[in-house]
Amino acid sequence: MKITVKFFAYLRDLFNGRENKIELRSESTIGDLLNLLCDSSGRREQIFDGGELKPQMIVLKNGYHIKHLSGLETKLDEGDTIVLIPPVGGG
Numbered sequence: 001m002k003i004t005v006k007f008f009a010y011l012r013d014l015f016n017g018r019e020n021k022i023e024l025r026s027e028s029t030i031g032d033l034l035n036l037l038c039d040s041s042g043r044r045e046q047i048f049d050g051g052e053l054k055p056q057m058i059v060l061k062n063g064y065h066i067k068h069l070s071g072l073e074t075k076l077d078e079g080d081t082i083v084l085i086p087p088v089g090g091g
Contacts, residue, residue: 001026001078005037008085014043015084024076030059031072033082046086056087 005020012018015037024033034053038044047057052072059066060083066074076082 001028001076003033003076003078003080003082005033006081006083008083009088011046011084011086014046028076029072030061030066030074030076030082033076034059034072047084054087058085059083060085 001024003022003024005015005022007015007018007020022033022036024036034047038047046054048054053059061069061074061076062081063083066072
């Protein structure tokens with residue numbers, strides 16, 4: 001199945017662009033997708049804290065925060081759009 005992943009802020013540089021089309025096997029989860037995307041230690045340390053998603057990282061599936069779905073176990077479907085938003089700082 002094909003899904004679209006959109007990256008915001010510094011994640012655009014980390015993942016080489018604003019958007020990426022990803023081919024995954026059926027029955028894949030958000031966790032599977034993130035593990036596939038985090039193919040280097042630099043990427044992994046920006047997204048994960050140990051084996052868990054960093055608490056400040058916002059991951060949306062079709063506009064819904066995954067913490068209100070099934071977290072990393074949220075199932076993906078053909079045509080889904082996943083958005084990754086890192087913590088935002090400033091003042």
